Amino acid sequence: MRRSVFALGLLLGCAEGLPDPSLVVEHRVLASRLEVDATDADPSVASRAEVLPGESLSITPFVVGPTGVVDPSTLDAVWIACELAPGQAPFACLPASFPITLEDLPACATATGEAAWANPTVGRSPCLIGRGGGSTTHAVVASQTVVDGAALELTFIAGAPDGTPTDDCGSELLAGEYDVPDDCLYGVQVAPVGPAAALATAAEAHGFTAPLQPLAPANTDVPDTNPTIVSVRVTVLDDAAEVVVPAREVGPGETLDARMGQVLRIDTRSPVGDLQPFAIPAGDGSWTESSERYRGAWLSTWGRLLSTVSNDPESYDEWELVPPEDVDAPRPPGGVAHLYYVVRDGRAGVAWWWISVRVAE
């Protein structure tokens, strides 16, 4: 891997010597999962990530650290919603209001159902969804911008456990500062509003002007759902690639035992059926049909990974339980190493999975 980075760097003029991005040595927010009318918190169950006005959107962050996954409920977190105008890039909406304070932000409307169409969010963008634990629920309220832009920008601000308070993290970011505290957790998510045909129909039914964008072909105008990870199998190998512990299914968050120098081979499977077709507007009324594809990211708190990405429904990685390169950490903190896997579908859908390993000498 290092050679490939070097070769690519040689071609592209990059440099080496910076921290390995796949090595988690401080708290990070890796992803957030959007679920409409979530009935089950189990991320292995597909759920809809695309929301329509009047529906409630459950937002769950995936916060990890060097000692494992952080329970969102233990965080003091803030979520801010902002209505993206057509073509507006993520994190362009909230910064347009900088400098601002958390106290200045109005609370987001909470109307659902028909009421969400009756009380457009004029003057309420950006707005404060809520403050408390990392997970929250946002009621999506209609406006002409929401109808036209079909996306919400969701900004996450939280202080890391035992780190800078959330108020300080928020005030620095919302003031437009770029030199914010290093340990603050900041994230921005885009919540798609749709599907387009349903949105247009509902908008017209409630007196809004239909979106400028013509409707995509019906076969591509399906709700964006979250992918699932249906199978994770772990095989323990020794340094000669001989099987020490045969492959077995493991659940999310499970803790395994292994020895220093052994290799964990992890095979994951996500159904191809979880991927949806979608259409890309071409600006002239036509569309280009495309489909989602998996993008997996592997991270660990200790050890060495064969690869940090995977792009297939069935993918694998190898986790070698040896000290990471360029880091003085002969043993994992507390003797336990953690592996995080996040898989996205290229749009709003996401799923994650993790295991822990007690590393013996």
Add this chain to the structure above:
Amino acid sequence: MSTRSNAPVEIVVALCVALWSGRAAAGEAPAPEPAGPQAEPSGSDDTGAPVAGAVPEDLVPPRRRNEVVITYPEVLAATEDPPRGTIVIEYVVTTDGTVAEITVVESVHPDLDAEAVAAIADLRFDPATWQGQAVEVVQTLSIEVAPPPKVEPAPVAEPAPIAETTPPEPPRPPVRMRGRLFEAGQRTPIPDATIIAVPAEGERLGRVPYRRRKPPATPATWSVQAVTGSDGAFELRGLPTGRVRVIVLSPGYERFESVLDVPADRVVEVDHYATRMNTNPYRTEVGVESDPLATGTERTVTAEESSKMPGTQGDALKSLQNLPGFARPFFGAGQLIIRGAAPGDSATFLAHHELPMLFHFGGITSVFNADLVDRMEVEAGNFDARYGDALGGIVDVTPRRGRRDGFHGYVDADIFDASAMMEGPVGKGSVAASVRRSYIDAILPAVLPDDAGFDLTVAPRYWDYQASFDYPVGNGELTARVLGSDDRARLVLRDANDPDPDARAGVESATWFHRADLAYETRRNRWSFLLTPSYRRDSQTLRILDRYDVGIVNDRISLRAETTRELGKRSALRMGTEAVLDWQRLDVTAPPLGVENTSARGGRGPAGGASTYVQGTRDHRFLARPAVYATLKWGIVDVLTLYPGARVTVYARSSNAVAFEPRLRAVLDATDTTTVTGAVGWFAQQPAGPETDPVFGNPNLRPEHALHSSLGVQQRFGVGWSVEVTGFHKYLYDLAAASPEVVDDGRGGLRPVRFDNAGRGRAYGGELLLRKDFGGKLYGWLAYTVSRSEIRQRPGEDYGLFDFDQTHILTAIVGYRLPRNWQVGARFRLLSGTPITPRRNSITQLYDGAQLALEGDWNSGGRQAPFHQLDLRVDKTWTFRLVRLGAYLDVQNLYNAKNPELTTYSWNYQESQPVSSLPIIPSLGLKLEW
């Protein structure tokens, strides 16, 4: 030598007429020294004035440093009828100032001749120079000798009878040797060369090498001389039978000597090949007429100059980056950053039409062959009204015609590519064609390790071609030209855990253009006309993963028609029209522009990150840009010339705006060697690219404007030295600038503005250019620019540094021509680092896992460390009779300086480190010419 008496009368030898290559020197003729009544210098023509001839204008004749005295022998003076008359002596002034090859052409008396030869041998000169280099020249001296006066009154001379008829010419001696003189390696005849034959008894047959060229112990008892004709032919008449040494002298060529036998029974037929000196441009210049409205202050780089410039691999356009006013782009890429302007604000024209791209893969080498270029002129600002739609500067590349003195060509290869070129006459016209192809695609896959992390499905490769046909038609010249270029690369990213990578997980690019021109230029009396249509198709394709898919195809018809009327010795008027018609087809899929997607000019783009939700645009546009322009060259007085001009451009079917661009330049020849220039002018440019796209930009953007002003002084010194100091200021307004604003879309919703015309800019500074012309042994320049380039994206903001601002830019280039066709050159550069935008932290894009940097004010984070680099180049040419082989070693970054080019950041932007420039890179090239 006979005994010298102490006779009271001395003959002071003075040079009367300098003959060089059979022609009189047009330069300074040596002034006769005061002479006694017996020794009066006389000219070799009827008037005593130097003989006019086609001597090169830049030949500086030798200067005599001493005087010598001829003493009339007392023995002869005592005779009853002492000899008198004119001794004509021919000799060669060598490059070290001594005299050689002394030959008595006309004799008076052997003793007097010997006295004269001995005296001439003691003469010393400052050697003649041609283009700054010492050359040998042949001189002829007439010495009138007479005995000292007797004590008794001299008898009154009877008037000479006037001849009533012209005496018949003596019969010409027979031809004993004939031949032709060619340039070695080129096979082209050398006209006006001097061929001298002198006795060579006892010498070895064959070519006389340099080390054996010693002056004869005794003066030659005879010599025969001839001058080559336009076809290089010569005839030597009256040669005695026996061994002779043939000496070939021609300016710009190495002295050639050969010993031959002249038999009694036949005429010797021989061809000689003279080697061109390395101070003499190798190419037969097939230039084109210069612009009659040129101010003469344009900065020009010749093709020969650029081909030997260190650090450029002989690339034409890259050599321009060493001129004052040019900033250095990242990694020495191929962008032309002129006076702090963005590369897209300057335009490069080749044969009156704009080039869509300049360099293969953004900087490896120019897309056209430098060997087919006559010259390149740079207008760093305040350019003529014939060019428009540019806010920065102009590079005007003038291609040359094919040679008409025979068929020539070359093959050339270096570490990147190989090329071939052919040219020659076709009827009264000529044709030239070249082609080049890289072989990176053959080498790179072989040297990449198996676990490199990517597969080169199509390794980077490029090719280009040019062909031109010129033919005289009527009073003018018709030119047909085609040129094109094609760059392609495709790599598929591969991971260790993915043996079958998705084809979409890669990067692919293809950029090409093909162009066909016609041009007809003619002159009738004081009028000249130019008509040149051009058609071009260019395409850009770029795919990055499955997020960016850009396809742009453009068909352009460009038409320029102009006429120039000379109004007098110092005045002329040019009027013209230019129409540029574009049919653009854009098919782009990409995320909405985010902060890392800067605008075409540079600087901050619209706020925000790159979205997972890509958008597309399929935009078919027809754009028309007709323009009319006129420039008057008005020589008010001898020393002052004004160049008022104006251009009116209609940006039809885009902004539909009309841009009026008045311009004025003034040239004051304060002295013969001092020129003062001043200029002020308005310039307009329509934004292009994504900035005006209806999906990604704002189609309602208006043209951008700039006001240029400059003042400069140029001082020329002798032997090719000159110095130029220029101050400049640019004010830019209506610039397309990224806008974070959203506005009411008129339907109750909001829409982002993305770009508007709220940007302002300014650039100011000074330039110094100390230059030694390319002609002599020593050449080069010292260029220094101090400048500041600032931009203000939004109203009310402070001006901030522009991306391409570099405060100090110092470039020193020196080249030296060594004997035996060696040439060495070096380039040293020292310049300020580029501005840095502070980035200390980031926000996670939860939708794709990437990080969006949190940034401070644009370019407010200081600068990269200064850049310094030394490049070295060594050229060697071996010249054979029929071909010439050239080799060069070009070493970039000789002492391997680690100059920071960019800053790279850790995944969360909390740590950073500089990315160094390219390490030491030696490049070896070979070129075989014929």
